Amino acid sequence: MIYFDNSATTCPDEGVLTSFIEVNKRFFANPASIHLAGKQAETLLEKSREQILSILGAPDGDLVFTSGGTEANNLSVIGFARAFRSRGNHIITTEIEHPSVLNAMEYLETQGFVVDYLTVDEQGLISVEELKSKLRPETIVVSIMHVNNEIGTIQPIAECARIIKEHSRALFHSDTVQSFGKLPVSLKGDGPDAVTISAHKINGLKGSGILAFRRGIPPQALNFGGGQERGLRSGTVAVADAVALAKAMRISMVDEEQKEFRQWRNRLIDFIAPYDDVVILAPDQAAPHIVSIAFYRVKGEVAINFFQENGITVSTSSACSSKSTTAGHVIEAIGLAEKYKNGVIRISFGKNNIEQHVVEFEQVFARFMALLGRGND
Ligand SMILES: Cc1ncc(COP(=O)(O)O)c(C=O)c1O
Structure with a gap:
């Protein structure tokens, strides 16, 4: 997993x-x-x-x-x-x-x-x-x-x-x-x-x-x-x-590992950006270990289940505070468009991850988008 x-x-x-x-x-x-x-x-x-x-x-x-x-x-x-x-x-x-x-x-x-x-x-x-x-x-x-x-x-x-x-x-x-x-x-x-x-x-x-x-x-x-x-x-x-x-x-003092997180984050953003109907919630000033994305008219739980079935654990954006599946106060505060609000998932890296995990995430992501009939041109 x-x-x-x-x-x-x-x-x-x-x-x-x-x-x-x-x-x-x-x-x-x-x-x-x-x-x-x-x-x-x-x-x-x-x-x-x-x-x-x-x-x-x-x-x-x-x-x-x-x-x-x-x-x-x-x-x-x-x-x-x-x-x-x-x-x-x-x-x-x-x-x-x-x-x-x-x-x-x-x-x-x-x-x-x-x-x-x-x-x-x-x-x-x-x-x-x-x-x-x-x-x-x-x-x-x-x-x-x-x-x-x-x-x-x-x-x-x-x-x-x-x-x-x-x-x-x-x-x-x-x-x-x-x-x-x-x-x-x-x-x-x-x-x-x-x-x-x-x-x-x-x-x-x-x-x-x-x-x-x-x-x-x-x-x-x-x-x-x-x-x-x-x-x-x-x-x-x-x-x-x-x-x-x-x-x-x-x-956990800041070390070399953080550079990897930053690279993985940039890599994921570059990979996801060309896809239709996905918004990357990527602030210019952002921590190296968090990437949140929002799917157009797809519930976050649906995406999470798909990733789970394919061996990858990600979460809805506010999973650390509750089991709520509705858009959280942060998503409301940044004014994300209604059609994306319930489709947010968060990917967050930790020291047990390796680059291959990011590669596998990309593969599963591509399959998910294909299933939804969404392209990346
Ligand atoms: C920003 C932030 N503050 C506070 C907390 C609460 O920490 P704890 O789970 O140790 O109570 C969390 C995690 O849930 C958090 O992400």
Whole structure:
């Protein structure tokens, strides 16, 4: 089976799995316990924290281990909004964020916060001018994703950070779940103030992630209990998850492999472009591992089933957030023509893919188009 759904989740790396099992076997003690075994677990936990912060270029930063990207996004959006409530109640985000940001925003609106949603163009790109015009003295949080999970658009995060810093006192959070390991992500000088990372998107394990942020600006905790993670996330910390995440992050640092993804993406785009009645959702500024396409009056599920029967796993554009088969909010936001809306599929590469997989995809794609009676002249 050829697996091309790496934006939904990736296959865990062998080394990551080994670390996870080893740590669970040998360092299973509670890191909050004061006996020797507890201290050893705590040492491992803190070493993982240090490694992650150093990868993010922020050795003096801070981070909270979470159950994944969803929890980290919730903690960031709601936790920072509550932490800075005395300064204002205005928040800015985009209309194409992951539901873990959008639904948190919706909740904040019920709590008296005012949220502005930046629009995107047909490539899924926000306008920095619009961002600038929306910033107000009472803006306390801005949350803008780095790479969109459905169509791969890269937002101009560094420019956003600069504008936000020049024109407001708002905290700038970026959901970097789809970009970490594919593009440089950092909490250094001109980057965002806080980033979300999820382990299972980078060949780590499901149920593990982080919210990392600059020191001295902690969010307000959303859960209550024993006060672990310096009071920011109560509950016994999963040391093996932390070690496994640090390992996944180390091995997924941007490397040569990314060049291959970019080549495969270009190759696929060139192959598909001549076909009639297919739209390639290929933003100019896009992550190397995501290609979404839309078929004219063919349901995405029909295409997915055809590929599945021919040994290739692809997904509808929003498969990582729900099983919904109707056009998602991103497809609506970019204004895709009605006749293409329900025919979107997403191909996303991961480290277990090889070029031959792309070749086989092309062959199956050609058969599918022939079946639909659509040519490529
Ligand atoms: C951009 C983005 N943010 C957040 C998430 C949520 O991450 P998790 O599955 O770890 O909760 C996902 C994946 O579903 C995603 O693609």
